[in-house]
Structure formats: C-alpha cells, structure tokens
Amino acid sequence: MSSAPLFLALAFPFLLPPAPVINAANVGQHPPLTNADAYSQITTTDKIVALTLDDGPSRKYTPLALKTAKDEHIPLTFFLIGQEAVRRPDLVLEELAAGHVIGNHTWHHPLKDVGDERGAWEVHQTQLVLMGITGQRPTLFRPPGGQLNTGTAAAARANGLKIITWNVWPGDTNGRLSAAALTKSVLAHVRPGSIILLHDGGANRGNSMAALPMIVKALKAQGYTFLTVPDLLGRDKGGKGKGTAPAPGAGAASEQGSPTPEAPATPVQPPTVPSPAPLPHGVPAPVHPSVTLPRLP
Numbered sequence: 409m410s411s412a413p414l415f416l417a418l419a420f421p422f423l424l425p426p427a428p429v430i431n432a433a434n435v436g437q438h439p440p441l442t443n444a445d446a447y448s449q450i451t452t453t454d455k456i457v458a459l460t461l462d463d464g465p466s467r468k469y470t471p472l473a474l475k476t477a478k479d480e481h482i483p484l485t486f487f488l489i490g491q492e493a494v495r496r497p498d499l500v501l502e503e504l505a506a507g508h509v510i511g512n513h514t515w516h517h518p519l520k521d522v523g524d525e526r527g528a529w530e531v532h533q534t535q536l537v538l539m540g541i542t543g544q545r546p547t548l549f550r551p552p553g554g555q556l557n558t559g560t561a562a563a564a565r566a567n568g569l570k571i572i573t574w575n576v577w578p579g580d581t582n583g584r585l586s587a588a589a590l591t592k593s594v595l596a597h598v599r600p601g602s603i604i605l606l607h608d609g610g611a612n613r614g615n616s617m618a619a620l621p622m623i624v625k626a627l628k629a630q631g632y633t634f635l636t637v638p639d640l641l642g643r644d645k646g647g648k649g650k651g652t653a654p655a656p657g658a659g660a661a662s663e664q665g666s667p668t669p670e671a672p673a674t675p676v677q678p679p680t681v682p683s684p685a686p687l688p689h690g691v692p693a694p695v696h697p698s699v700t701l702p703r704l705p
C-alpha cells in the first residue's frame with residue numbers, strides 16, 4: 409500500500425469501502441454515461457460563455473486566477489480535486505466568497521480503471537470535504553479527463569450531480585504551449601454558449617494563468633459576457649447543450665475518453681443529499697472560518 413491510501417485508511421477508516429476493487433471489472437453497476445448525459449456547451453446565440461478551471465486549488469496558481477477574475481469582474485467555475493481542497497480550504501472559501509462556483513472533480517483524479525466502488529468513493533469523499541469546508545453541497549461534477557464511461561461519472565450522476573465537460577480546451581496541460589498560443593486556440597474555437605476549460609492546478613500552470621487575462625480581454629472585446637456554469641445552463645435555449653462532441657481544441661478528443669454510444673438513455677436519479685457531516689477526523693478545519701459565504705446562485 410502506498411503512502412496516500414495508507415494515510416486515507418488511517419484518517420478516514422469509516423469512509424473507505426470494504427476492500428475497494430480498483431479495476432474496470434466492476435463497471436456496470438450503473439448504466440454508463442454518454443455525451444448525451446453531459447453538458448459541453450449550451451444552445452444560444454447570445455455571446456455568453458463560462459470559464460472553468462480544473463485541478464486546483466493551488467497555492468501558486470489559484471490566487472492568480474482569483475486576481476484576474478477580480479480585475480476583470482468575471483465569475484469563474486472551479487472544479488476542485490478533493491485532496492487538494494482539504495489541504496487549502498482557505499482558497500476554497502476565497503473562491504466562494506468572491507462569488508465563484510465550485511464543483512467536484514474527484515478526490516485523486518483517477519484517469520483509468522475506475523470501477524463503481526472506487527468511483528463512488530472518489531465522488532462521495534470529495535462531496536463530504538467540500539461540504540465540510542463550505543457548508544454547501546456542490547451540484548456540479550467534472551469527470552477527470554472528460555471520461556464518461558467510468559465509475560466516477562456514474563456515481564456523480566447517481567447522486568444527482570450535473571456532469572459538465574467542455575467544448576473549448578486549448579491543451580494547456582501541455583506546459584510548453586505559450587500563453588499567446590493558448591489564447592489563440594481558445595479564440596479560434598469559442599462560440600456563443602461555450603464552456604471553456606483551463607487548469608489552475610495539477611502541474612506548472614504559469615502559461616495558463618498568463619493566458620487567462622488575455623483570453624478574457626479578447627473575448628470581452630468581441631462582446632462576450634462571462635457566466636458561472638449554473639448561470640450559463642440557465643440560459644440554455646434548447647437541447648441543454650448535450651450530445652455535442654466536446655473540444656475542438658488541441659488534444660481534446662483524446663481527453664474525452666470513450667463514451668458508450670449504444671448505452672440507453674437513463675433518466676437522472678433524484679439527488680441523494682448527504683447529511684452535512686462534520687469534517688472527518690484528521691481533516692484540518694478551515695483556516696479562515698470568519699469568511700462570510702455568499703449563497704450559490
């Protein structure tokens with residue numbers, strides 16, 4: 409057992425499922441998701457978009473994103489990794505206090521061989537910790553890598569979370585792409601109703617954070633307005649933005665994973681609202697508990 413699972417087993421023994429099976433063999437307890445189950449954009453002719461940032465919070469990069477958002481007066485949607493959020497709860501609270509929206513991006517960011525049990529653990533553990541930090545239940549989920557045919561996406565849907573992918577991603581996980589190149593790629597692919605993906609954590613995101621104000625200023629000059637993901641979904645003019653292959657941006661197709669087109673459409677289950685549990689033993693309390701939290705839109 410490596411150190412991370414050992415730590416988790418010691419810190420959260422009551423949350424760990426018995427002998428989790430971490431392979432693809434137990435996928436299938438829930439019907440697999442398809443592109444039709446996820447929002448990659450909305451249908452609209454209005455020049456509105458949502459900017460989403462994945463894999464944070466990061467002590468180094470998230471404050472840069474928050475500064476750009478403050479300077480430009482725009483809202484962002486952050487998809488947080490649970491094990492990063494629990495280390496930096498102050499940044500989670502800063503995101504909410506500034507009016508941004510946070511969503512669930514799993515605990516460990518697993519990219520392959522995620523069965524139903526592991527997927528449920530990843531989603532539930534992250535929900536518990538984000539609720540412990542914020543007092544609010546996240547309603548959005550972004551599957552790591554945009555993969556829909558995994559236990560994580562299935563568990564998120566079973567818990568009533570909206571599955572959010574994207575239709576514009578400039579490939580910023582390739583740290584060698586300059587801020588100018590990232591900006592150019594976003595501008596080439598954006599359209600009314602787009603959900604744009606960048607990263608504020610996970611690795612060196614200096615170019616992503618340098619590109620962020622360039623992207624925002626350029627889109628503003630084109631007449632675009634920025635919304636949170638929930639607000640963008642509220643402006644959908646039909647089709648709910650579902651069913652469109654995401655990401656004309658570089659490398660996006662491979663990030664999308666392998667949906668299962670033959671899977672039958674399944675209605676979204678009513679949400680299972682976890683009880684607002686206290687922070688698990690061993691989880692640090694928020695370091696800025698005095699921050700007054702706004703209500704999520």
Ligand SMILES: [Zn+2]
Pocket residue numbers: 462463513517552553
């Ligand atoms: Zn990610």
